[in-house]
Amino acid sequence: MQPTDTGHPDHYHRVVDCQWACPAHTDVPEYIRLIAQGRFTDAYLVNRTSNVFPGILGRVCDRPCEPACRRGRVEEKPVAICRLKRVAADHRDEVRAQLPRAAAPNGRRVACIGAGPASLTVANDLLPLGYAVTVFEQHGLSGGLMRTNIPAFRLPAEVLDEEIGAIVEMGADLRLNSPVTSLKALLADGGYDAVFVGSGAPKGKELRLPGRDDSDRIHIGIDWLHAIAFGHTQKVGERVLIIGVGNTAMDCCRSALRLGARTVKVMARKSRQFFKASEWELEDAESEGVEIVVNHAPKAFVIEGGRLTGLRFDVLEYELEDGRIVGERVLREHVEPCDDVILAIGQENAFPWIERDLGIEFDKWQVPKVDPVTFQSTRPGVFFGGDAAFGPKNIIWAVEHGHQAAISIHRHCRGLPVAERPAHAAALASRKMGLHEWSYHNEYNPAPRRLVPHVALGERFKKIKIEVELGFTPEQTALEGDRCLNCDIQTVFSAPLCIECDACIDICPVDCLTITADGTEAELVGRLKAPRRLATEPLYVSAPLKQTGRVMVKDEDLCVHCGLCAERCPTAAWDMQKSTVKIPHACDDEPTCQLPSQRQTA
Amino acid sequence: MTSIVKPRIAHPALPKNELGLTRRQYEGAMSTLCAGCGHDSVTAAIVEACWGLSLRPEQLAKLSGIGCSSKTTAYFVSGAHGFNAVHGRMPSIATGANAANRELCYVGVSGDGDSLSIGLGQLAHAIRRNVNMLYVIENNGVYGLTKGQFSASADVGTKSKRGEANTQPPVDPVLLALTLGATFVARSFSGDKRQLVPLLQAGMRHQGFALIDVLSPCVTFNDHEGSTKSYAFTREHYHAAVEADFIARAREIAVDYAEGESTVVTMHDGSRVRLRKLDPGYDPSDRVAAYDYIERKFADGEYVTGLIHVADGSASELHAANRTTATPLNRVPYERLSPGAAALGKLMARYR
Ligand SMILES: Cc1cc2nc3c(=O)[nH]c(=O)nc-3n(C[C@H](O)[C@H](O)[C@H](O)COP(=O)(O)OP(=O)(O)OC[C@H]3O[C@@H](n4cnc5c(N)ncnc54)[C@H](O)[C@@H]3O)c2cc1C
Ligand SMILES: Cc1ncc(C[n+]2csc(CCOP(=O)(O)OP(=O)(O)O)c2C)c(N)n1
Ligand code: SF4
Ligand code: SF4
Ligand code: SF4
Ligand SMILES: [Mg+2]
Numbered sequence: 004m005q006p007t008d009t010g011h012p013d014h015y016h017r018v019v020d021c022q023w024a025c026p027a028h029t030d031v032p033e034y035i036r037l038i039a040q041g042r043f044t045d046a047y048l049v050n051r052t053s054n055v056f057p058g059i060l061g062r063v064c065d066r067p068c069e070p071a072c073r074r075g076r077v078e079e080k081p082v083a084i085c086r087l088k089r090v091a092a093d094h095r096d097e098v099r100a101q102l103p104r105a106a107a108p109n110g111r112r113v114a115c116i117g118a119g120p121a122s123l124t125v126a127n128d129l130l131p132l133g134y135a136v137t138v139f140e141q142h143g144l145s146g147g148l149m150r151t152n153i154p155a156f157r158l159p160a161e162v163l164d165e166e167i168g169a170i171v172e173m174g175a176d177l178r179l180n181s182p183v184t185s186l187k188a189l190l191a192d193g194g195y196d197a198v199f200v201g202s203g204a205p206k207g208k209e210l211r212l213p214g215r216d217d218s219d220r221i222h223i224g225i226d227w228l229h230a231i232a233f234g235h236t237q238k239v240g241e242r243v244l245i246i247g248v249g250n251t252a253m254d255c256c257r258s259a260l261r262l263g264a265r266t267v268k269v270m271a272r273k274s275r276q277f278f279k280a281s282e283w284e285l286e287d288a289e290s291e292g293v294e295i296v297v298n299h300a301p302k303a304f305v306i307e308g309g310r311l312t313g314l315r316f317d318v319l320e321y322e323l324e325d326g327r328i329v330g331e332r333v334l335r336e337h338v339e340p341c342d343d344v345i346l347a348i349g350q351e352n353a354f355p356w357i358e359r360d361l362g363i364e365f366d367k368w369q370v371p372k373v374d375p376v377t378f379q380s381t382r383p384g385v386f387f388g389g390d391a392a393f394g395p396k397n398i399i400w401a402v403e404h405g406h407q408a409a410i411s412i413h414r415h416c417r418g419l420p421v422a423e424r425p426a427h428a429a430a431l432a433s434r435k436m437g438l439h440e441w442s443y444h445n446e447y448n449p450a451p452r453r454l455v456p457h458v459a460l461g462e463r464f465k466k467i468k469i470e471v472e473l474g475f476t477p478e479q480t481a482l483e484g485d486r487c488l489n490c491d492i493q494t495v496f497s498a499p500l501c502i503e504c505d506a507c508i509d510i511c512p513v514d515c516l517t518i519t520a521d522g523t524e525a526e527l528v529g530r531l532k533a534p535r536r537l538a539t540e541p542l543y544v545s546a547p548l549k550q551t552g553r554v555m556v557k558d559e560d561l562c563v564h565c566g567l568c569a570e571r572c573p574t575a576a577w578d579m580q581k582s583t584v585k586i587p588h589a590c591d592d593e594p595t596c597q598l599p600s601q602r603q604t605a
Numbered sequence: 606m607t608s609i610v611k612p613r614i615a616h617p618a619l620p621k622n623e624l625g626l627t628r629r630q631y632e633g634a635m636s637t638l639c640a641g642c643g644h645d646s647v648t649a650a651i652v653e654a655c656w657g658l659s660l661r662p663e664q665l666a667k668l669s670g671i672g673c674s675s676k677t678t679a680y681f682v683s684g685a686h687g688f689n690a691v692h693g694r695m696p697s698i699a700t701g702a703n704a705a706n707r708e709l710c711y712v713g714v715s716g717d718g719d720s721l722s723i724g725l726g727q728l729a730h731a732i733r734r735n736v737n738m739l740y741v742i743e744n745n746g747v748y749g750l751t752k753g754q755f756s757a758s759a760d761v762g763t764k765s766k767r768g769e770a771n772t773q774p775p776v777d778p779v780l781l782a783l784t785l786g787a788t789f790v791a792r793s794f795s796g797d798k799r800q801l802v803p804l805l806q807a808g809m810r811h812q813g814f815a816l817i818d819v820l821s822p823c824v825t826f827n828d829h830e831g832s833t834k835s836y837a838f839t840r841e842h843y844h845a846a847v848e849a850d851f852i853a854r855a856r857e858i859a860v861d862y863a864e865g866e867s868t869v870v871t872m873h874d875g876s877r878v879r880l881r882k883l884d885p886g887y888d889p890s891d892r893v894a895a896y897d898y899i900e901r902k903f904a905d906g907e908y909v910t911g912l913i914h915v916a917d918g919s920a921s922e923l924h925a926a927n928r929t930t931a932t933p934l935n936r937v938p939y940e941r942l943s944p945g946a947a948a949l950g951k952l953m954a955r956y957r
Contacts, residue, residue, distance in 0.1 A: 077614050439608045447612035502836045503796060504641040504824060509649035512629075514616045533616040550840050561616060570609055573641025573824045 004524055006546045006554075009495070012429040015582035017541075018559055019491045021084060024071035026403035028586045029053040031068055031084055032491040036443065038091050039484035044098060046091035051102070053586065055124050055170075055402050058162045061089030062472070063153055065281065065397040073490050077513070077561055080452035082486045083475075090480050092162075098169075103596040105174035109133030111416045114195040116183050119147020120398045121389025122201030123167060124405025125412070126175040128588055131595035132413060136175050137195075141182035144233075145171070147203055148390075149398060151229040154254050155468040156261065187358045190385075197384050197412045200357075200371075201405070204390035208349040210246060214304030218311035221304060224251045224347030231258055231467070240342025241265045244314055246301055248272075249279040252347035256293045259345070261467040268339065269295045270314070273328070274321065287471070291460065296339075305338055313340040350395045361385075370394065377421040378408040384415055409589035425587035431580040434492055435569070441579055443492050445566040447512075448485040455479075489564045493582045496555055498546040500576035503553070507568035507577055508532065513561040516568060521547065521554045536560055611635055623659035631656045633680040638673055641828075643795035643821030643836075644743045648680045650798050651712070651741075654805035655682055658853065666702060666709045670695040670724060673750045674716035674743035674821070693724025696731035696740075700923070703736050706933035707924050710809055711738035717758035718748040721776045725757070728778075732785040732814050735921045739808040739815045742778050743795070745823035746834035753826025764831030777903075779913060782816045783896050788918030789815035790895070791849075792910045794839055795822065803851035803878070804912060810851075812873035813918020820908070844902055847889050847911035848881040870915055880912060889915055 008014065017023055021031040030049055037046035050057035054064075064085050072081030111134050115122035118140035126136040144150050146163045171177050183189055183202075190198065207223035215221060220240065224247070230236035239262040245252045248271040256267045269288070271278065274297045278285065289295065298319045305313040316337045322330035352370055357363060362382040364372045371380055373387045380387055388404030390396060411421040434442045456473045463469050475483060508516050514533035521527075527542060528535050535542075535558055543557035569577040590596040611632075619627040631652045636645050655665065662684030669675035671692035678687055686709065690698040699713050720728045720742050731740070746759045755763075758778070759771040782790045789811040793801040801819065808815035820839050822828050828835045833842075854875045868889075870878045880889055888894055895914045902909045919925060934942060 445609055447614060449613065502641070502824075502828070503840075504643065504822070504836060505646045505649070505796060505798070506641045509645055510611065512612045512614055514619070534618045536618060550837055563612060563614065565609060565612055567609055567611060571640045571645075573639065 004521065004527060004542070004544045004554075006498075007541070007543045009543075012427040012584065015429055015431070015491075015493050016427070016584045018493060019582070019584070020071040020073050021068035021082075021490070022584065024067045025053070026067065026400045027053040027406065028584065029068070030491070030584070032487055032489055033583075034091060035082070035084070035087055035484050035487040036489070038087055038480060039444070043091045043094040044096045044101075047095040047098060048101060050088060050091060051098075052588070054399060055127055055405075056120060056166045056398065057088055058092035058166050059149060059158060060399060061085060061087075061092045062162065063149075063158050064088075064399055067399070073488055074486055077488075077563060078449075078451070083452055083455070083483050086453075086455050086475055087480065087483055090475050093474055099172070102169055103127070103131040103173065103590060105130040106133035106593065106595045108135060111135070111196045112137070112194060113197045113199065113412060114139065114189060114193055115199045115201055117141075117147060117200070117202040117389075117391070118145035118167075118177060118179075119201055119203050119389055119401060120149060121391070121401040121405045121408075122147075122199060123170050123175075124402045125199045125201065125388070125409045127170045127173070128406060128409035128590055129412060130170075130173045130175060131590040131593050134412075134416075138175055138177045139181045139183050140177065140179050143179050145177060145179065147201075148225075151232045152225055152251070152254065154228065154231070154258050156257070156463065156471050157254070159468065159470050182356075184356050185358065186356060186363075186385075187361055190361065196416050197386065199408055199412065200380075200385065200387045200391050201389045201401070202354070202391045204350045204352045204395045206351045206353040207346065208351060210301065210346050210348060212301060212303050214306045214311075217306045217309070218304065220311045220343045222343065222345050224255045224345050225350060227345055228254060228258060231262070236262070238262050239264050242341045243267045243343045243345065244339060244341045245269045245345045245347055246314075247347035247349070248295065249347060249349070250281060250284055251350075252345075253280050253284040253288045255345045255347050256288050257291055258467070259343075260291055260293070261464055264343075267293045269293060270299045270301065270316065270339070271295060271297045272300050272319070274298055276326065277328075291463075299337065299339075302336070304344065311342070311344065313338045314344055350390070352391060352394060354391075374422075376407070376424065377411045378404055379411055379415075379421055386411055406588055410587065413589045425591075427587065428585040430583045430585065431493065431495060432583075434579045434581055435575075439570065441566055441570075443489055443579075443581075444485070445489065445492070445564065445579070447488075447563050447565055448482070450482050450486055452486065453479040453483045491582050492564050492566070492579050494557065494562065494564070494568060495578050495580045496543070496545050496557070497576050497578070498548055498555065500574040501545075501548050501555065502574055502576075503548055503550050504573060506571040506573065510567045510571045512565060512567065513563060515558050515560070515562045517556045517558075518548070518553050519556060521552075527556050531556065531558055533558075622656055624661065626656065626659075628652060628656045631662070631682050633678075633683040636677070636680045638676065639825045641824035642673065642749075643745065643819075643823070644674050644677050645680070646795040646798070647714075647741065647743055647801070647819050647821055648677045650795075650801045651714075651805060652681045653798065653802050654809065657802065657851075658806055658809060660710060660809075664708075664710050666711050668695050668699045668702070668711065668713040668738075670715050670719040671750070672716035672719045672748065673823075674714060674745075675719055676750075677743070678712075678714050693719055693722070693727055695719070696724065696727035696736070699738055700731055700734060700736050703738060703923060704929065706935060707737065707929070707931070708933050711736075712809065713738055713740045715740070715742055716749070716756070717742060717744040717746060717778075718756040721757035721778060722748075725776065729781070729785060732782055732787050732816070734923050735786075735788070735813045735918055735926070736923050737813055739805065739811070739817070741805070741808075742816070742818050743821040744778070744818050744834070745821050745827055746832070747823050747827045749823045749826060753823065760833040763833040764829070766826055766829055768831070777899070778816060778818045780896060780899060782814075783892055783914060786921075787816055787914070788813045788916040788921075789912075790914040791815075791817045791912045792820070792908065793817060794820045794843060794910060796836060796840065797843075800845065800848070800910065803849050806851040807849060807872065807878040807912065807915075810872040810874055810876050811915075811918065813922045839908070842907050844907040844909050845911045846882070846884045846887050846898065846909050846913065848883060849912040850879045850881070852877045852879060873919055878912070878915070880915075883911070889913060892916070
């Protein structure tokens with residue numbers, strides 16, 4: 004095989020699977036090590052560079068990093084990455100002085116529509132470049148769905164205030180209660196050099212069934228949560244049915260319990276393996292006593308004497324093939340009595356305020372055509388990001404869209420082509436300190452995943468704003484941090500140094516390494532010391548070795564970064580080196596974005 | 606010495622042997638040898654060999670003397686019996702243990718210093734007595750543990766790390782064993798597990814004394830330019846005469862070779878070793894020819910490796926020759942083992 008090109012910036016990045024999976028490419032193992040050292044502020048700042056809202060995300064992130072975490076390969080559960088992030092945010096010192104600062108005005112003006120995470124990220128990235136950023140928000144509070152829909156028992160207002168406040172105080176012109184009602188007018192009269200649309204996907208999906216319009220006790224989930232967040236809705240009936248089983252449904256059912264409901268049932272059309280909600284949200288809801296009822300398809304609202312008394316369902320049975328539904332059959336009908344019904348079956352984009360003659364093209368579902376790399380619409384200078392761009396996603400995607408849109412806006416305003424993007428880069432630095440000393444904690448700790456303590460069930464329903472999760476204790480933090488395999492401390496091989504003594508091959512606890520005659524990929528796979536589990540995991544193949552011309556092959560799959568190969572290598576042909584992936588942001592290299600320590604040396 | 610502990614986790618799909626054990630379960634304590642020492646590779650080969658034979662750990666007895674090589678018995682099969690003898694005295698301990706209990710599988714691991722310098726007499730008599738054991742010499746041409754003095758296996762002209770050449774002729778354990786009538790004599794290299802593992806397995810199954818001289822470079826004191834026991838030199842001057850495949854009792858011989866190319870030797874327990882001659886004229890059953898072949902190849906600057914000589918050793922094996930009881934002494938009832946003063950008196954009377 005061709006020797007592997009380890010110089011490509013993605014090569015070592017792909018080993019750091021959590022960071023690779025994070026839309027914003029947060030340097031997870033680096034901040035976990037900092038947390039383990041008690042350096043919470045530094046850990047927070049590493050986070051903030053990539054994901055802007057560590058305190059928020061440390062509570063409610065969708066955590067694509069966790070299913071990717073390599074700990075989940077050698078053991079059942081991944082590292083509790085998200086919960087560790089919260090530890091950094093909760094225990095850090097005051098950081099405002101270390102955050103990016105606004106630069107002297109560069110004379111350019113940018114309008115952001117909506118004060119959700121996408122727009123706020125754009126502001127965060129452009130203010131240090133001297134842009135005047137105006138954020139228009141229709142509601143009286145900032146934060147978007149993070150504020151209006153994610154319930155306070157998962158995400159307290161103070162956390163939002165603190166992290167949004169840091170951006171606003173940098174100098175964003177936040178205009179609350181200022182809906183943009185015409186983009187045309189904004190473009191014509193505003194004098195903006197660029198416009199970023201971060202207005203979200205604000206429309207909850209309808210369920211058109213008989214009786215829908217005959218009661219005021221049938222609610223659209225996201226509107227209902229919104230009304231709770233703003234204090235407009237303070238109670239609910241005794242028996243509440245939630246239709247749908249995504250994450251919105253989970254917030255609705257748990258909110259219903261806090262507004263006084265006695266029985267709350269989540270009615271799902273399909274069976275559990277098809278649920279959209281994250282496993283942990285389902286667990287949290289069920290542990291609070293919510294019942295999840297499967298295979299019930301809603302058919303009609305039952306209205307008696309002008310009052311909603313129940314919901315009629317078809318009870319279904321599915322025919323499955325290879326885990327896919329190939330047929331369904333109605334077993335019977337069932338009427339579930341209830342006082343309120345909450346519809347939580349999805350969200351859509353809606354842009355009634357964008358005129359269709361502005362050169363901004365929409366597809367047949369009225370979704371704007373947005374470039375997935377530059378986030379520019381078909382009208383140069385108008386960008387979309389967050390849920391507004393490609394439909395509902397999550398906060399961390401909104402942040403990443405914001406970063407990319409900020410890069411585009413900065414290029415657009417300087418007359419540079421937006422399609423040309425700054426490149427990722429990678430750097431390696433040895434972690435060898437002395438003969439048997441490595442500057443990272445490389446001992447494998449077999450401890451299972453820690454569970455976050457929760458407020459007692461009886462306590463947590465007393466007020467809607469009581470945050471349920473308490474965060475890790477110091478002991479839990481230490482153990483959980485230890486579970487991280489340090490995937491960014493890479494095994495780096497130098498073929499000319501190897502004397503083929505086999506020491507690394509013999510010591511590797513998970514049999515990652517093989518020295519064998521070169522061959523095709525299939526031949527090498529057949530000769531690996533331990534069978535390959537994942538065909539998707541590319542093999543590392545070295546240049547020919549000096550003494551025999553054979554090659555060193557590594558199957559990265561199960562490597563636990565214990566460093567034993569490097570430790571047992573007599574010639575340092577294997578070395579453990581920290582790989583740092585440089586993820587470009589709009590304000591890189593600006594003195595305003597550097598830490599005070601960096602500013603002095605610059 | 607390595608400060609990191611080898612974690613307990615293992616690849617989930619490691620193959621299991623007849624006892625349901627993986628290779629990892631045949632490991633021992635963490636090695637304290639220098640990183641890159643050939644001896645560690647031999648240890649890994651022994652682990653692999655024991656696993657492949659589905660040996661129960663308590664069936665194994667590990668014996669050694671003094672030296673880096675002799676330390677290695679601690680690094681494999683932690684559940685086995687073991688005895689660490691004084692310098693050069695492992696063969697007599699092995700002989701005694703074997704005399705007392707013939708049911709165990711005896712594996713002695715020693716060094717060129719331990720076996721060919723201080724312990725040469727002991728080794729010679731163990732071979733002569735045909736003790737049923739596998740005797741592995743981890744041969745690096747130096748006393749590694751005492752910082753690299755030449756041992757009795759150092760070749761004439763080989764250079765020490767400081768540049769001095771050796772002038773005294775070496776003892777070649779393979780030639781020695783052939784001279785003394787050993788019935789299983791092999792040579793291999795720590796860097797070639799494909800060759801070494803089947804040899805170890807065959808040696809453990811051989812009835813009688815089995816000697817394997819394993820070239821096992823001392824990475825710290827004898828891996829430099831000018832050394833004839835370095836990794837690079839060994840690889841260049843390595844001449845495999847015979848390839849051996851070990852075939853466990855239950856398994857069938859998978860590939861058929863043309864007549865003349867391969868010979869199958871059946872071991873005492875029914876397992877077989879298939880020998881493939883890489884040199885067509887070579888006959889591993891002919892002791893005299895083997896001796897001659899090694900000498901001639903050495904004159905050409907080559908070390909012959911592989912299963913150099915194999916013959917039936919069961920007739921002259923220690924227990925057969927001495928007509929000892931088949932029952933291990935720890936299972937012979939005390940009254941029979943020590944019949945008392947009256948019985949002794951009777952015996953003595955026969956010599957009056
Ligand atoms: C119930 C629920 C729970 C969720 N839970 C999670 C979770 O746990 N974790 C997670 O990562 N994600 C979660 N999400 C998704 C997440 O909240 C969104 O993906 C994210 O907030 C999108 O950010 P955004 O900036 O694109 O838009 P939004 O957060 O939707 O913000 C858009 C803002 O624009 C404003 N706006 C819209 N139109 C105009 C206009 N014309 N003029 C002025 N202002 C306007 C809106 O008022 C709003 O404030 C959840 C969503 C819901 C509905
Ligand atoms: C009676 C006695 N004499 C000398 C020594 C010192 N000594 C310890 S190990 C050793 C030589 C070991 O050489 P070798 O068997 O080749 O082992 P290696 O370390 O090379 O593997 C010597 C001379 C000793 N321990 N005991
Ligand atoms: S760091 Fe080296 S020895 Fe440890 S698991 Fe990875 S490849 Fe194996
Ligand atoms: S331990 Fe080092 S020198 Fe030995 S085989 Fe491995 S990489 Fe090569
Ligand atoms: S001194 Fe030589 S023989 Fe001893 S452990 Fe080190 S490399 Fe091996
Ligand atoms: Mg030696």
